[in-house]
Amino acid sequence: MYFKFVKPIEICLPTGGKAYYVPICEVLLNLFQKNDLYNCIKQEKHYISQFQGQDILYHYRNAEIGRQHPTLKKKDNCLLLQLYSDDLGVVNPLMGRSSTHKLTTFYFSIDDLPARHKSSLNTVHLLLLCTRNDFEDQRNRRILFRKLSEDLKHLENNGLILPGDVNPTYFTISTLCADNLAGMLRFNTLTHELGGFTCAFNYGYCCRYCLTNHRDMKTRYNETQVLIRTTTSHDLQVKQVRNVPGDKKIYGINEESILSILPSFHPVISLPPDIMHDILEGVMPKLTACLLHTIVSSRLCSAAQLCRRINKYTYGVNDKQNRPPPFKEKDILDERVP
Structure with a gap:
């Protein structure tokens, strides 16, 4: 165009x-x-x-x-x-x-x-x-x-x-x-x-969609268990933070x-959420690493065999220039995708 x-x-x-x-x-x-x-x-x-x-x-x-x-x-x-x-x-x-x-x-x-x-x-x-x-x-x-x-x-x-x-x-x-x-x-x-919103993810109310504390994030998966942020409540909280800066931690909001x-x-x-970063570059590599580690730990295939098969994979014309770095046995054992 x-x-x-x-x-x-x-x-x-x-x-x-x-x-x-x-x-x-x-x-x-x-x-x-x-x-x-x-x-x-x-x-x-x-x-x-x-x-x-x-x-x-x-x-x-x-x-x-x-x-x-x-x-x-x-x-x-x-x-x-x-x-x-x-x-x-x-x-x-x-x-x-x-x-x-x-x-x-x-x-x-x-x-x-x-x-x-x-x-x-x-x-x-x-x-x-x-x-x-x-x-x-x-x-x-x-x-x-x-x-x-x-x-x-x-x-x-x-x-x-x-x-x-x-x-x-x-x-x-x-x-x-x-x-x-x-x-x-x-x-x-x-x-x-x-x-x-707050830019720290290891404590406090760090979700921009709900008011869930960091310590509860691994146990609460249903919207009925949390308080969802709304435009009205957010605007009120921004005003409160502007008047009382010390309340930033309470709402997980730094500024307007x-x-x-x-x-x-x-x-x-x-x-x-950004699907490309959250899933394709976030969740999927982690799941793939866990899957490969499980295959090896369950003795369905050895780490050496798995690396050899992955590294010998034939990529198409469009993917040849972007092929990933060679897999190593240590990557699978450490549950990471290079």
């Missing part, structure tokens, strides 16, 4: 650094110059509407939170934008936390695109870019999101006249996904940081979310 270049806006930060913002309104206008994209989205919206009132969760719009979205309730001709944030190293994408070249990035995609297009990099667009060190300063974050907030308010209130249309089309945020896994390794998650300046955003309902 190619369109004309949109020049980023340079933002000077209070700490002396610089950040860059790609005007979202200009990007959207360029995108919708392609008639096939617009027609594709219209068809998908019509298809999504067929599941309204059914017990099928096909899209965000079909969910309870989607049906209660303030902008979607008021305006029929509205498209959803999904934001995504992650850290990366410009020298090595997998380099550690101590990297001096680490960047924090924000992207957006149109949430009403058909699923077959959502995994394509052509449909993901850069929005904000700054160094990680600059982003960690609260003053910088407020300036960074100020321009984005202004544009999103314009998209919600005034919309854009898209090619071939007479009436405006409005845009609003559905969700913001961010990296949880990297944050867990440093006892701090980008998601919790953006939501204003820096993203609260964005229209239609609320940290309780707009920060869903």
